[in-house]
Amino acid sequence: MHLKTKQREFQKHVLKAMEGKEITDQLRWKIMSCKMRIEQLKQTICKENDEMTRHTEGLLRIKEENQKHYRRAQRHQEKKEKIQKHNRKLGDLVEKKTYDLKTQYEHLANLRRAHILELTSVIFPMEEVKTSMRDPADVSSESDNAMTSSTVSKLAEARRTTYLSGRWVCDDHNGDTSISITGPWIILPNNGDYSAYYNWVEEKKTTQGPDMEHNNPAHTISAALCYATQLVNTLSLILDVNLPKKLCNSEFCGENLSRHRFTRAVKKLNANILHLCFSQHVNLDLLHPLHTLRNLMYLVSPDTENLGRSGPFEISADLEDSMEFVEPSAAGETDESGDEHVSDEETDLGTDWENLPSPRFCDIPSQQVEMLQSQSTQASQPIASSSAGGMISSAAASVTSWLKAYTGHR
Template sequence: MASPSERQHLAAGGGGSPRTGPELLDSVDDAEGLYVAVERCPLCNTTRRRLTCAKCVQSGDFVFFDGRDTERFADKRERLNRLRETQLDFQKQVASVVEGKLAADKLKWKIMSCKMRIEHLKQSICNGNEEIAKNSELLSKSKRYNQDLYIRSQRHQEKKEKIQRRNHKLSAVVEKRNKDLKSRHAELASLRRSHILELTSVIFPLGEVRNVTRDPADVSFENDNAMTSSTVSKLAEARRTTYLSGRWVCDDHNGDTSISIAGPWITLPNNGDYSAYYNWVEEKKTTPGPEMEYNNPAYTISAALCYATQLVNTLSHILNVNLPRKLYNSEFCGENLNRWKFNRAVNKLNSNILYLCFSQVWTL
């Protein structure tokens, strides 16, 4: 073992680097028993006195050279091993305690979650009970309402049966009245036909008249042997042509048919040509004076239109038809009408006649 002064000098250390491994052991073995001052310590590489032997170093039987700690290295190593074992034991104990703590915490969390689930289930059960109570109340109300509806349906069924019986009776009455109405309509139709027949045969007889009169000038021209047939026809056509209101109008009615009303002398042209009335009105404007021709065609046209108006109005009254155009019976009996007023009145009369005819077609 080294002395305390040598231990202190060895602990202070020298200038060289320490050796390690097999080189250190060989140096220690070679240095055993030497007292040379130049010999260096294999541990601290200093030139001090005799140092510890290699066996002591290997066995750990050495201490600090300065005397600050008298415990050997072997004892320290043994104590370190014991401390490590103790540390491992403590670690195992701590790990077991921590595992127990973790298990306890897990159990606590499970218990807490179970409690929360229990609370939620209790709340759900309470809500379910409330909902069941509400549904039970609604069910009872629905049952009472259905019972009331059933009672009302029974009453309505009785009313329905009464109404059906009444409708059956009324249908029989309506059928009987329809038969009476049809018979009355038939009687009314026959009565209307008889009245219309009397009206059109006695008061306003209607007929078709064919005009076959010939112009004396045409006869004289035909008897004249000095004229050819073409000259005669051209002269007759020129005589029957009149310039009226800016255009040439033909007044030839020879061979045309006319409609007579209230007598054969009161006629209307079948083709709707009222140029004779227009010519007469124009002549009255240009040459006013007393009227001497009582058989003027304008008079017959006015009289025929007046009778036709009276006939249409009377027929509408008999047939119970409202005419679309209002036309008085004296529309064509007044003063001389100009072309516009005359055409307007004739159009009204034609509209009423067509409407009256179509109304009878619809009733059929």
């Protein structure tokens, strides 16, 4: 009994000791767990501190970059304001220069207009001359009493029509009037029918005599065309317009031209006149590809509002195409003389390139030199007819004196 009692006491004592040890172990485990957690928290805090430091450094870098961008934006804003201010100044300057240029163009147009009107009123006056021509319908009705009134009216209507731009149009001036230049004795048919020239030339080859020289329509036509060529070349100098066709002042002077060469020269003259009319914005409804002097009259008329203008212009393709219908039979003829085989490439300036006004320092006075050379050629070249030679030399002298007076005033 005594041993059992001691055993129980010993067991109790052992149980107490084990309970204390268990409690101690639990406390130690808790302490160890807390230490581990503390260590983990320290590591986490270190990592967070490192990240915080990196974020802080990144934030500082971003702030510095933002400061740089802000300062750069301020500089750009200042540059933008300066550029806008400069652009406003340039805009005002461009507007002022544009106004000054417009004023100078208007002043130049007025000077050109005054010089052209003086030129056409003193040296090359042109006026319409009525010709007493009987209507072919009336002549036909007198010769044939059986002809009906409808046939007479159809003949009269056919006489007043012209093939233009691919269609037949009514021409009120066809054959009724003539246009004189430099005097009433030098006239051209208004309808552009210059067949009397080469008809007389062909007749002169077969018939010789003094009457052929006195009754010479070729002298009148060639003199009028020569004056018209001189006027066109002078107008191109005043208006500063490059002509599409190269035509010398002496083209219609000197020896009698063949039909092919004469027709080609007339077509070039008409093309140059139409080109000048296009450049001065002449009403296209008034122009006709065959009316040489009438187109010139419309060009230099005081009623032409844009006479003397500068700048780009449009060319009417219909009127230019109508030039191809002038003397179609003569276009296919070949000349017997070898000196007349001159291609258009050698005589034309070409129209493939746009004609722009050249700067003052690049201006080459080729046309002026050409005109002076042609005038000297006119003075030195022997002319068959004394009357035509006198008229042409007087015109050359008058043009030279006018150019000297014109350059002297400038």
